[in-house]
Amino acid sequence: MPQALHLTIAGMTCDHCASNIDRAVRALPGVTTSRTDWQSGHATVTMHGPSSIDDLRAAVTQAGFTV
Secondary structure, eight states: OOEEEEEEOBOOOSHHHHHHHHHHHHTSTTEEEEEEETTTTEEEEEEOSSOOHHHHHHHHHHTTOBO
């Protein structure tokens, strides 16, 4: 069953930042969608599968942002 997670992300300044986060998160196994809004500082991720919240945090951190 798909699970929707809402993340608060710091450090974004533009659409390019949001796109980088979406790309990093979508690369994780089981992630089906990622929609990040840099202006609100939020991301909504839908996943179902082997990835965990810790995997999401690590992907965002590796992309250069703070969860």
